[in-house]
Amino acid sequence: MRITDLLKKEGIELNGPSGTKAETISNMVKLMTATGNINDPKGYEAALTKREQEGTTGIGEGIAIPHGKTAAVDHAGLACMVCKDGTEFDSMDGQPANLIFAIAVPNNADNTHLEMLSRLSMMLMDEDFRKELIDCNDKDEFLKIIDAKETEKFGDEELDIPEEPEKEEPASSGYDLLAVTACPTWIAHTYMAAESLEEKAKKMGYTIKVETNGSGGIKNKLTPEEIEGAKGIIVAADKKVEMDRFDGKHVLITKVADGINKPEQLINDALAQKGAVYHAAAGASKSDDDEGGEEESVGRKIYKDLMNGVSHMLPFVIGGGIMMALSFLIDAGNIGSSFGTGTPVAAFFNQVGNGAFAFMLPVLAGFIAMSIADRPGLAVGFVGGWLAKEGIRIGYYKGKLAFLYSGLDPKLSLVSAGFLGAMAAGFIAGYLVLGLKKLCSHMPESLEGIKPMLIYPFVGVLLIGLIMVLINWPLSALNQLLYNALESMGNGSKAILGLVVGGMMAIDMGGPFNKAAYLFGTGMLASGNYDIMAAVMIGGMVPPLGIALATSIFKNRFTKRERQSGISCYVMGLSFITEGAIPFAASDPAHVIPSCVVGSAVAGALSMVFNCTLRAPHGGIFVFPVVGNWPMYLLALLIGSVITMALLGILKKPLPAEESGLEK
Numbered sequence: 001m002r003i004t005d006l007l008k009k010e011g012i013e014l015n016g017p018s019g020t021k022a023e024t025i026s027n028m029v030k031l032m033t034a035t036g037n038i039n040d041p042k043g044y045e046a047a048l049t050k051r052e053q054e055g056t057t058g059i060g061e062g063i064a065i066p067h068g069k070t071a072a073v074d075h076a077g078l079a080c081m082v083c084k085d086g087t088e089f090d091s092m093d094g095q096p097a098n099l100i101f102a103i104a105v106p107n108n109a110d111n112t113h114l115e116m117l118s119r120l121s122m123m124l125m126d127e128d129f130r131k132e133l134i135d136c137n138d139k140d141e142f143l144k145i146i147d148a149k150e151t152e153k154f155g156d157e158e159l160d161i162p163e164e165p166e167k168e169e170p171a172s173s174g175y176d177l178l179a180v181t182a183c184p185t186w187i188a189h190t191y192m193a194a195e196s197l198e199e200k201a202k203k204m205g206y207t208i209k210v211e212t213n214g215s216g217g218i219k220n221k222l223t224p225e226e227i228e229g230a231k232g233i234i235v236a237a238d239k240k241v242e243m244d245r246f247d248g249k250h251v252l253i254t255k256v257a258d259g260i261n262k263p264e265q266l267i268n269d270a271l272a273q274k275g276a277v278y279h280a281a282a283g284a285s286k287s288d289d290d291e292g293g294e295e296e297s298v299g300r301k302i303y304k305d306l307m308n309g310v311s312h313m314l315p316f317v318i319g320g321g322i323m324m325a326l327s328f329l330i331d332a333g334n335i336g337s338s339f340g341t342g343t344p345v346a347a348f349f350n351q352v353g354n355g356a357f358a359f360m361l362p363v364l365a366g367f368i369a370m371s372i373a374d375r376p377g378l379a380v381g382f383v384g385g386w387l388a389k390e391g392i393r394i395g396y397y398k399g400k401l402a403f404l405y406s407g408l409d410p411k412l413s414l415v416s417a418g419f420l421g422a423m424a425a426g427f428i429a430g431y432l433v434l435g436l437k438k439l440c441s442h443m444p445e446s447l448e449g450i451k452p453m454l455i456y457p458f459v460g461v462l463l464i465g466l467i468m469v470l471i472n473w474p475l476s477a478l479n480q481l482l483y484n485a486l487e488s489m490g491n492g493s494k495a496i497l498g499l500v501v502g503g504m505m506a507i508d509m510g511g512p513f514n515k516a517a518y519l520f521g522t523g524m525l526a527s528g529n530y531d532i533m534a535a536v537m538i539g540g541m542v543p544p545l546g547i548a549l550a551t552s553i554f555k556n557r558f559t560k561r562e563r564q565s566g567i568s569c570y571v572m573g574l575s576f577i578t579e580g581a582i583p584f585a586a587s588d589p590a591h592v593i594p595s596c597v598v599g600s601a602v603a604g605a606l607s608m609v610f611n612c613t614l615r616a617p618h619g620g621i622f623v624f625p626v627v628g629n630w631p632m633y634l635l636a637l638l639i640g641s642v643i644t645m646a647l648l649g650i651l652k653k654p655l656p657a658e659e660s661g662l663e664k
Contacts, residue, residue, distance in 0.1 A: 003078065003119060004147045009139045011035040011079035018087045018096070020564045021058075022571070025049065025066060028102040031079035037104050043072030044104060053577065058091030059192055060260060062134075063124050067103035077104045080142075082134055088564050092257060094583065096561070098134050099124065121191040123149050125199060174229030176206040177270060178222055181259050182213035182237035193236050193259025200263035206271075213241050232270030234259070240308070240371065243278060250275040302427075309368035309426055310519065313360055314617060317525060320356030321616035323349045325626030361389040361419070365426035372430025373437070376452055380433055380460035384425030384468050388417040393472035403469065417475035419523030421468075424475060429464050436460060494531070494608035501532060502539030502604015502640075506596040509543060509578045509585060522617045530613035534627065535604040537576055537614055538637050542603050543596035544580035545573030545637070546644025550652075553645060557652040560661035562587075573641070576620035588652065595647035603640025607633060 011031045019027075029038075029045045038044045047068030051057065058064040079102045086096025101120055124130055129149050136142045181193040194210040201208035209226060212219045224245065227233070233251045235241060236259030243251075252275030258266060269275070327350035331342045341347040362385035369381025391414035395404045406414060417424075433456055440451050504517035521536035551558050551566025558566065565583060572580030585592045613628030624630045654660070 002147070003150055004143050006076060007078040007080060007143065007146065008035045009143070011037075011077065012139050012142060013081040014137055014139065014142065016081035016083045016087070016100070018083055018085050020567050021052070021087075021089050022049075022568055024064075024081070024083075024087050024089060024097070024100060025052070027081060028066060028079055028100060031081060032077065032102055032104050035077050035079060037075045037077035038073050040072035043070055044068055046070075047072065048102070052090075053575070056090045056092065058089035058097055059121070060091050060093035060095065061124070061127075062086070062091075062095065062098040062130065064089040064091065064097040064100045065103065065120060066100070067105070069105040069107060071107045073104040073106040076106065078102065079104075082136070084134060088561060090565070090568070090583075093261070099130060119150065119154065122195040123153055125192060125195045174226055175209045176230070177201055177208040177232045177234065177267060178226060178230040179208060179210040179234040179259070180213060180222070180237060180241050181210060181256055182241050190256065193256050196260050196263045197234065197236075197266070201267055204264070204267060206267065208267075213237065232267070232273070233275065234266050234270045236266070240304075246278045249278060251278045305368050305371040305427070305430065306423065306519075307515075308371035309364040309366075309423075310522070312367040313364040314522070316356045316360045316363055317522060318616050318618055320353045320360070321525065322619070322623060322626060323353030323356065325353075325615045325623075327353060329626060358389070361416075361422035362386045364419070365422045365429065368423065368426025369429035369433065372427070373433035376437070376456040376460070377430045377433040379457050380464050381426050381429040383461050384429045384464040385422045387465065387468040388421030388425045388472060388475065390414060391416045391421075391472055391476045393469050393476065395473055415476040415480045417468075417472045418479040420479060421472060421475040424471065425464065425468055428467055429460065432463050432467075433460050495605040497532070498535040498604035498606070498608030499601045500604075501535050502542075502607070503597045503601035505536060505539035505578060505604075506543045506581075506600035507593070509582050509596075514540070514578065518617070525615065525617060530615050530628065531608055531611065533617055534612040534614035534633065535607045537618070537620070538607045538612075538633065538640065539600040539604040540578040541573050541576050541620060541637060542600040542640040542644055543573070543578055543585075544569040545641040546596060546599045547581050547584050547592070547648065548573060549641055549645035550648040554649040554652070556654040556660050556662055557649065559655065559659055574621040576618055591648065591651040595644050595651060598647060599640040599642075599644030602643055603636050606636035606639060610636060612636070 011034055013027070013031055016027060017023075025045060025048050029041050029048070032038055032044060033041045047070035048066045051066065051068055056064075057066045081100045081102075083096070083098050083100070086098050087100070089097040089100070091097055123146075126149070129145070132145050133142065136145060177197075179194070179197050181190050181197070190212050194212050197210055198208055209222065210220060211222045222245070227245055227249065230249075233246060233249055235243070235246075235251055235253045236256045237253075250270075250273045252266060252270045254266065327341070327346045327348075330349065331346035341350050362382045365385025365388065366378050366382035369377035369384070371377075373380075390406065392403075392405045393414075394401065396402070397404060397408065397412070402408070404412065404414060406412070436456055436459060437451075440455060443451070501517045501520060504513045507513040517536050517539070521533040524530075524532040548566045548569035551563045551569070555563060562584065569580045569584075572578075581592070581596060585596070610629055610632035612630070612633040614623070615626065616623050624634065627633050
């Protein structure tokens with residue numbers, strides 16, 4: 001099967017309209033519907049929209065490749081729209097999209113669509129090919145151009161053939177350059193970075209082999225011999241890839257976007273050995289003559305390990321939190337100790353929600369440890385997280401030092417070490433297993449098999465158990481102290497706390513300040529404090545909503561494209577996607593960021609004053625029914641958004657008519 005077999009004339013529009021991203025996606029759904037490949041247009045549009053929320057498929061260079069795999073699709077297919085004047089698509093490079101290829105894949109399909117996405121990405125990297133498609137005014141000719149390019153690039157090879165396209169064989173000495181490209185969700189970026197590096201290396205006269213690590217798995221895998229003989233190695237990745245194989249080699253580590261946008265610079269830097277020397281035993285890189293890049297700094301490593309735990313933990317928090325909140329809504333008329341379980345339906349939601357919540361801290365610790373020490377760290381981290389959750393420790397019982405656990409005495413009350421304890425357990429477990437690996441590295445090869453099956457799990461669990469029962473006492477005391485302090489706060493103190501966490505959510509909109517506030521909120525959920533999470537979420541909703549209101553009310557302060565983007569900010573703000581405000585903040589930080597910070601801070605403070613609570617760490621307006629005191633929460637959101645809007649109207653000066661696109 002070839003691309004032209006999947007792209008029907010009914011699904012092609014050669015003079016599509018400009019518009020917002022949402023409007024463009026809607027137009028692509030209409031084109032796909034005309035091909036007869038989908039049974040539920042709304043379901044397919046929902047799949048495309050959900051995919052865009054994970055990360056834009058506007059991959060730059062005027063290209064967007066939205067794609068969805070869903071039961072709404074009967075048969076795999078393509079649709080294409082050419083927008084000669086460009087259309088908004090939230091692209092990586094901030095430029096409008098001229099070529100939009102939509103992919104539809106049924107749920108039961110294999111990975112053929114990933115091959116399709118790979119091919120399209122590679123072909124569209126050719127600027128002349130893109131120009132031919134944009135200038136074409138006949139659908140038959142359009143299909144011929146695509147077919148000719150596919151034949152030129154891949155020969156007669158069809159999509160369902162799993163082998164990689166043939167590549168030029170290197171000289172006997174191996175490749176000059178090796179690269180790994182990888183992205184956690186943006187499949188096309190993996191292949192575009194690979195193609196960009198390959199094309200640039202070829203023009204510069206170097207041989208290169210690129211391993212792609214996308215959603216379809218690892219392809220074109222690098223061999224030990226190739227790694228040994230390479231003059232330069234590039235890892236352009238936004239997710240964890242296998243690094244131990246590069247032990248002792250200079251490795252240039254960067255973002256996958258740099259592989260697309262800066263291939264020549266990366267190639268020159270890699271060949272000049274500017275990358276840090278990677279040391280597998282230490283789990284981080286360190287240059288012989290400098291301290292290496294930001295990607296492998298100690299702070300960056302800790303942050304990535306922590307985020308690995310948090311990202312795996314959040315589904316348990318979200319699912320469990322909403323289930324528990326629903327149990328309280330259902331049981332609203334019940335007063336007493338059985339609140340939340342007074343009816344069979346309420347009890348069901350409560351028990352399932354509590355069950356999901358029970359996994360939260362072990363999962364956090366387990367996946368932090370796994371990020372540090374790979375799979376052997378998972379079990380050790382899980383056990384450490386469970387011990388932290390239960391608060392099991394060494395302490396005094398009836399005047400004597402004893403091992404304290406729930407079965408010792410029904411009257412014994414153990415305090416959980418909470419989020420802080422689980423974080424500590426994860427990092428301790430990870431580095432414990434790394435230490436075990438190093439100690440066991442000198443064992444005979446005949447005993448290699450017992451390391452992961454016996455030594456790592458047994459010794460690791462033993463050591464984390466001994467450590468956690470010792471450190472749980474101070475961690476539990478700290479957790480209780482923090483909880484008591486928050487509970488004892490008056491309205492004035494709570495307002496200040498809400499002011500701080502709400503404002504932090506808007507300072508960098510997804511950066512370190514934002515993440516610190518968000519982690520504090522989720523950590524307090526684990527300790528049973530729900531008002532901080534409410535302040536955090538409302539602080540993250542205000543920036544895009546305030547900007548959206550400003551683009552609607554103060555139209556002459558924004559360009560036509562910004563006003564179009566402002567419409568999507570309504571959706572992003574209501575969905576708690578703070579990043580929707582980033583393009584506006586990047587273009588005018590001096591006016592936009594202060595306006596957003598003030599609005600978010602006020603909303604966070606009001607949320608605390610109104611005693612609003614939130615048991616789920618995400619969801620935006622969709623979880624408002626389970627927000628404690630939601631009418632006042634909605635009022636706080638409105639007030640914060642209006643303040644941001646008003647400040648933008650005051651601080652931003654009106655644009656000339658030719659810039660704003662409005663009549664004088």
